[in-house]
Amino acid sequence: MAKRYFFVVALAKLTDIGGVTETALKGASVLVLEDELLLRRQVAAALEQHEADVTAVGTVDEARRLIADLPFDFALIDVNLPDGLGTDLLREGLFSPNTAVVVCTAEGGVQGAVEAIHNGAQDYLQKPVDPNVLPMILQRAKASRQTARLAEHERRQPDATGEQIFFGEALSGFRLQLEKIIAADERLGTRLPPVLIEGETGTGKTSIARWLHHNGPRAAGPLVEVNCPALPESLAESELFGHERGAFTDAKTARMGLFEAAKGGTLFLDELASLSLGLQAKVLKAIEDRRIRRLGGNREIEVDVRIIAASNRDLGQAVAADEFRDDLHHRLSLFRLVIPPLRDRG
CATH class of the missing domain: 3.40.50.2300 (Response regulator)
Incomplete structure (x- = not known):
């Protein structure tokens, strides 16, 4: 035989x-x-x-x-x-x-x-x-x-589907900013810069992030939403960047991080300022180098994601208070959106 x-x-x-x-x-x-x-x-x-x-x-x-x-x-x-x-x-x-x-x-x-x-x-x-x-x-x-x-x-996250947003006259100027970002994205192609969305709680930061993803050139790719304050400090790095087998006591197998899982799409980091300064530095390195290293790993892995970050506070003030990295704030601020508070919309 x-x-x-x-x-x-x-x-x-x-x-x-x-x-x-x-x-x-x-x-x-x-x-x-x-x-x-x-x-x-x-x-x-x-x-x-x-x-x-x-x-x-x-x-x-x-x-x-x-x-x-x-x-x-x-x-x-x-x-x-x-x-x-x-x-x-x-x-x-x-x-x-x-x-x-x-x-x-x-x-x-x-x-x-x-x-x-x-x-x-x-x-x-x-x-x-x-x-x-x-x-x-x-x-x-x-x-x-x-x-x-x-x-x-996604089993542990809200539904990240595209959604219709009614901008109205009060948000017409804000809508124009969004359209300018989409137009710039179409010209840039694949290597898209981060977007920073600032606004009070309840102003619709998550909805805006979804709108940007579903109306941009990465709409066919995944949208991964991360509620940063919900990540335990001890697990945040592993969740974002992944880990290799044996990286810590319970790491019985290797695991892909969300930077990898979002490849070809968008990674939305909601309330990014809640991450520790050390982890903020690793996010900055991932944005600049387009590479990550899993916890416990010694090999760099290429990542292809568009970062959208959101904060319910002015990150410039957080930098002044030594609660947010100045270099990361600078890197995120190329496309900065400030959502008007509900009380100012008439």
Whole structure:
């Protein structure tokens, strides 16, 4: 009987959801588990052409040790190996929840593929697979992980749907400011600067943030809303930036942060001033570098989000009181909106 090949493609690095790019795998760490040397080299070479960082091994034991020590972005795994089944790595739950898995089989082993998906794989394909389509396959699998993380967050958040806003004559000038921001966004394309919305409680800051997202160039991407005062100080960094396995006592698995989950869309940080000054510094670094580092991690991860921040107080006054970082305030203030209080709307 001919040997049946299975590969599992697992990744924890987000790629563009809107379409495959030449850099979809750039910088991603990939584990290749395949006992046939020629095939292992061919797969590794195909991935390295996309600037992936590939580690190739030929036994389940080697792969198990590597997975325990390193947070791989991807893994390609053959099933039938000299020392066991590659799919045991799935069955044992060794992969991070951030790892998306795709199974490939040469002989249409549907039952094995279904079992692999039941154990955490995202998809399966029949071989031979053109190496040139691997970025698209991985991207699709990773998109499903991002969707799952968003769903987890949204279960604990208000509905973030687009909504109609009646501006009226009293807000006609404010409406014009919004339209200018949208026009600037359309000219800028993808790298959009942050927006700061200031206004008293009850003036509609969240509604304005949703309006900006749903009327702007990132409307097709996710809108992730974060109520910053509701984040416990001990968990705020992990929630925003994610964490690796073992980063703290209860971190039994790695977890994607909301900066990653919002990729391609908007991250709305409501009442940003409630975050500690130390965490504000990390938000500033994420905005400026477009990269984050998970808690307990040593690798930077590219993020592609538009930040909208809101505050019910004047952040300039908060800076003067040493309660908000001046550099972050400066970075947020390129597009600054002040919503008129209800009492001034006539």
